[in-house]
Amino acid sequence: MVSHWYTQAIGKPTEAKSFGDLADVFNASVFSHFNEHCSRVDVVFDRYRITSIKSGTRERREGRERSIRRKIDSREIPLPANWKLFMDLPENKANLTKLLSDQMMLEAKKSRPTCELITAGGFEEETKVASSQGSDVEQLQSSHEEADTRIILHAKAAYMDGYERIIVSCRDTGVLVLLTHFAGQLSGEVWMRTGTRQKRRYVAVHDIQLTPTMQRNILVYHAVTGCDTISQPSGHGKKTTWKVFQQHGALLDDLGRGTLSESTIRSVEEFFCRIYSPASDETNINDVQYCMFQNGTKDQEKLPPSRKCLEQHIKRAHHQAQVWFQADVPILEIESPIGSGWYEDSTRRLHPHVSVDDPLPNEFTDIVCCKCKNCATSRCSCRAKSLKCIAACTCNNGVCHNPYSVAIETDSE
Template sequence: MKPMYTCASIAILNTLQRAAPDRLEPMLRGSISSNGKLHCRLGTQYLRTQPIRNSSTLLCDAILSDDNFLQHATQNHQLVVTGENDMPTQVSKGRKSPRLDLASTHEEADILIIQQAIHLAKEDPESHVRVVCDDTDVFALLAYYYLSEKLQSSLTMQSPIMGRSCIDVKETARKYSAIVPELLALHALTGCDSVAATYGIGKTKAIAMARKGYTLDQLGKPLANIVEVTEQATAFMGACYGITTPTSSMTKIRQKLWAQQTGKSTAAPKLCSLPPTTEAFEQNVRRAHHQVAHWYSALSGDPPTNAAVEHGWEADDTNKCLIPRNMEDGVTYAPEHILKLVRCGCTSERACRGGKCGCMGRQLPCTMFCTCGGGTACSNPFNITESATDHADIPDDSDEANDRAMNVDDEDDE
């Protein structure tokens, strides 16, 4: 009988624990990644374990510190736990040892799942590897690496929700072998866990463009020039919107679509149906480029050295996280004469911090025409730097300023 390997999530184990605490399957071989993904080889016996906590770190520590459980569960099985350390810990017959061959400094759980699933498939070509997961990123990675690594073992992906279909990754990679080599790039550009999707442009349309010959072979390549990457991505996304005329500007594509849609109807088209501007699209391409570069290095021990803050992300030191950058510093959200048409009347100590601010509510920066003055005391997160727009030639109380500013009569923050 072929051995069966399964990847399941902690949520599934929690459900099993509540439903049948005396019949929780032990692990013949497995690993727990940093966000709680558990890889295990199914056994034929059932053991009882302690209740599983939500924190993956606490879970890993709890498993590795439970000597009685490990001694009993690993007599005939191997358990590999991947926690915060770069090197997973293997437990066999109660004895713990490091797994040097599985050491990795990658932090993404999706990548850790792929590393160990592909490792199992390579180690035992006669095995059947089953991944219990609903994540589309994981599916794209499985299909890509199944083909690129020329695997032969059976590999399937099954949803943790009962009643949903089971995907045959082996058959998928074989059937779509023409586009699988660029699957990671087109998946990232059209929306993944770390890259925003574009309204109306889904995977089906992206695959159709790939079949027509539009390529993204530069996206994610460490040595690729970001300008060439952006130009290639612009041509690809332009084709997805139906614009096949060569252009390096998403703003021009946006203008063409606006003209087409307004020419067919007197009603203004929905702004969400239009592509992003060039400045906003460039940041999304940088994020996709950064993500795909990590995916391409999934089977290596270390991720690429390119910094996230140089690829469409900003460091939030207060919350210790990364936030997506909308546009480069100094780029205005709208032309200057448009910004001067709207001004708020916020006068509180925390001016423009709440949603009642007319400028913030429209995702526009405050200016010197606003009651708050748009200076350092203003808390509007959409404010632009003084160097980005030149207001020095128009004093605050001039007739020209008053004529060009429209008071929106916004309510105060407080």
């Protein structure tokens, strides 16, 4: 099973002069999987929609130069000089995947009559699927935008057709997460072929062992801690958040399932509190933000988001997880992403909706933090405003003569 990343991996071959040459190189790479142990290869592609939750990712990959629309209506069309600029435009990618899909089918029928090639996602019609042997592939007619989820659909169909071992060629972490979640539904061996030609690696997905809670919520975890469509918690990568997931994975139980409720949002908020403040029992992200600032964390990139910003993030993660949970069904039943953490601009492109709140609330920026050594004179900025020094002041590294203190009342006997 081959994902769309093959197109990116092949790029613009040095020996290829035309799109026909490129298609030949692509076909050779795909057909190299056919051997005495492999009689069927599925190739799936992304769909390139204008209104897509991947718009932000694609915009980040685009350069400043404007891409030019290139129509590919024959094999003889020469390859563009600037390949990256060509691939920056979704319409060009869609046109290219259609050419590759058509050329694969023609070549498979001609030179591989005893093997079966199935491809989907690359044709002009969204639900079109083709088999080189004319097999009934109606169950693979899907509305999936992502090749990642089409892989799960095709893997499930292959097992239903009697195949006991599936090898997925892909370098995407998201695909590994999807395979891990759905591995229990795929009776047999599931392998992920990744790495480079010089350093090939096979991951035995069927041998990955997770706790029941982690198995149930790994898709949600990947969505909420950062993926292709959603940003990661500022300053915290997968290595850090994975430790939190191991201990507090149950906090993500209801995300991506059903209607997003207030209780689910609060539960995920607590998960984020554990990311930013693992030693505390705090459940309010605004309070965690305040405490971190008060204790000296002034870099906004290292502070957690405000509650309102986090709510938009959670809405996006909920939507993305809903898409992934339906990877094994052909037609997705998903509400519009507009209003679920994204908004649509005048060109119909989607952008993450962020809160109108400032990243750091005004009451935080109004806090005075001095840079004194001992705060013994009126030159101390805290003293000048009749304020006590706090943990964010540099004087806390030495002896402060203007300390903040808390009076503790005790019951008299």
